[in-house]
Amino acid sequence: HSHREMWFQELFPPNTCPINAKPNTFYGIMFDAGSTGTRIHIYTFVQKSPEKLIELEGEIFESVKPGLSAYADQPEKGAESVKRLLDMAVDAVPPHLWKKTPVVLKATAGLRLLSEEKAQALLLEVREVFEESPFLVPEDSVSILDGSYEGILAWITVNFLTGQLSGQNQHTVGTLDLGGASTQITFLPRFEETLKQTPADFLTSFEMFNSTYKLYTHSYLGFGLKAARLATLGALDTKAADGQTFRSSCLPRQLEAEWHFGGVKYRYGGNIEGETGFKPCYLEVLKIVKGKLHQPDEIRGSSFYAFSYYYDRAVDTNLIDYEEGGVLEVRDFEIKAKEVCDNMERYSSASPFLCMDLTYITALLKEGFGFRDSTLLQLTKKVNNIETSWTLGATFHLLQTLGITY
Numbered sequence: 522h523s524h525r526e527m528w529f530q531e532l533f534p535p536n537t538c539p540i541n542a543k544p545n546t547f548y549g550i551m552f553d554a555g556s557t558g559t560r561i562h563i564y565t566f567v568q569k570s571p572e573k574l575i576e577l578e579g580e581i582f583e584s585v586k587p588g589l590s591a592y593a594d595q596p597e598k599g600a601e602s603v604k605r606l607l608d609m610a611v612d613a614v615p616p617h618l619w620k621k622t623p624v625v626l627k628a629t630a631g632l633r634l635l636s637e638e639k640a641q642a643l644l645l646e647v648r649e650v651f652e653e654s655p656f657l658v659p660e661d662s663v664s665i666l667d668g669s670y671e672g673i674l675a676w677i678t679v680n681f682l683t684g685q686l687s688g689q690n691q692h693t694v695g696t697l698d699l700g701g702a703s704t705q706i707t708f709l710p711r712f713e714e715t716l717k718q719t720p721a722d723f724l725t726s727f728e729m730f731n732s733t734y735k736l737y738t739h740s741y742l743g744f745g746l747k748a749a750r751l752a753t754l755g756a757l758d759t760k761a762a763d764g765q766t767f768r769s770s771c772l773p774r775q776l777e778a779e780w781h782f783g784g785v786k787y788r789y790g791g792n793i794e795g796e797t798g799f800k801p802c803y804l805e806v807l808k809i810v811k812g813k814l815h816q817p818d819e820i821r822g823s824s825f826y827a828f829s830y831y832y833d834r835a836v837d838t839n840l841i842d843y844e845e846g847g848v849l850e851v852r853d854f855e856i857k858a859k860e861v862c863d864n865m866e867r868y869s870s871a872s873p874f875l876c877m878d879l880t881y882i883t884a885l886l887k888e889g890f891g892f893r894d895s896t897l898l899q900l901t902k903k904v905n906n907i908e909t910s911w912t913l914g915a916t917f918h919l920l921q922t923l924g925i926t927y
């Protein structure tokens with residue numbers, strides 16, 4: 522633990538702990554307003570004795586569906602879903618620490634895709650819920666998270682939790698996040714050549730724990746798993762989604778169904794007479810991926826941490842265990858995609874989109890980012906019982922900027 526404690530020294534000088542409080546527990550509340558759900562992360566930090574430094578002790582995590590963007594036309598109802606989660610924090614944080622516990626909400630791709638007006642109306646209602654709570658509400662406590670920070674903060678979380686941000690031998694790992702509406706790739710370039718090959722807006726310097734990291738990061742809006750479904754169905758080009766049924770070779774032939782996303786209703790179904798299966802599906806999906814993403818040479822041979830929908834779909838198809846996660850090669854997604862797409866009847870009870878999702882993940886990794894078949898992916902949901910989410914990195918950043926030293 523000693524390394525980890527070192528850089529907390531700056532955040533929490535040990536002599537500033539109040540004597541009246543149970544001397545050593547601190548909280549931070551971070552909301553993730555994602556496109557498919559809203560989540561609360563209540564982090565507990567502990568100072569075990571006055572001469573010792575602060576450690577992350579644990580996390581309370583809860584989530585609700587749908588995401589805030591589903592309430593685009595009912596902002597009060599959206600805020601109500603946040604309120605229900607915040608009530609958990611009222612129970613979890615001891616009353617004497619309420620006023621010193623910051624609460625922040627950051628929204629990602631779902632709100633980025635809404636009109637400015639609707640997004641702001643939602644954020645305003647949430648802000649009111651926060652103001653009515655007993656917690657510390659910092660300035661700018663409710664906002665849309667910039668896509669490049671989403672990647673960086675997730676990278677900070679994973680590398681903190683795996684112990685890579687402390688000590689001399691830092692072997693940081695890259696991160697892949699696949700959300701509903703956007704996807705992020707982030708890594709610390711090791712070669713000068715990578716920096717030269719990379720567009721300037723893919724590189725961001727970030728200061729954390731007394732180090733500056735120049736990271737490669739990009740958030741691709743519209744390349745999340747659910748946005749990719751709509752793109753594959755061709756449902757994004759058409760304004761009048763009503764009445765029309767969108768068809769794909771990635772769906773079970775007999776399927777006729779409806780799907781709600783981002784407040785819009787879509788009808789979709791299988792190719793009743795045309796082709797279905799992996800081959801035609803891959804070609805369909807390829808159209809929305811090929812040539813659309815920057816491919817840094819350096820990543821071809823390295824391994825990455827992957828979470829969110831990479832994790833969920835690997836669990837759904839028994840590639841990994843839900844609790845344990847596991848290591849996969851990129852080719853494992855392709856093998857599974859072929860198995861599911863070419864036997865759709867057998868798998869359609871799980872989700873009619875399973876073939877499309879696995880095929881998209883395969884195409885995104887191979888043709889999008891340019892990974893090899895043999896590239897290793899560490900599928901991870903939790904490290905030391907803490908969720909691998911950008912929210913922990915965001916909480917560190919928050920505590921840093923607030924100079925919180927209870």
Ligand SMILES: O=c1[nH]cnc2c1ncn2[C@@H]1O[C@H](COP(=O)(O)OP(=O)(O)O)[C@@H](O)[C@H]1O
Nearest residue numbers: 555556557629630700701702703829830908910
């Ligand atoms: O804290 C978390 N723990 C576990 N999974 C999470 C967490 N936050 C997000 N996810 C995963 O992220 C995916 C949904 O993405 P999200 O709703 O955040 O879309 P977005 O990032 O495009 O806004 C799901 O696979 C969900 O399980």
Ligand SMILES: [Ca+2]
Nearest residue numbers: 555629700701
């Ligand atoms: Ca997300």
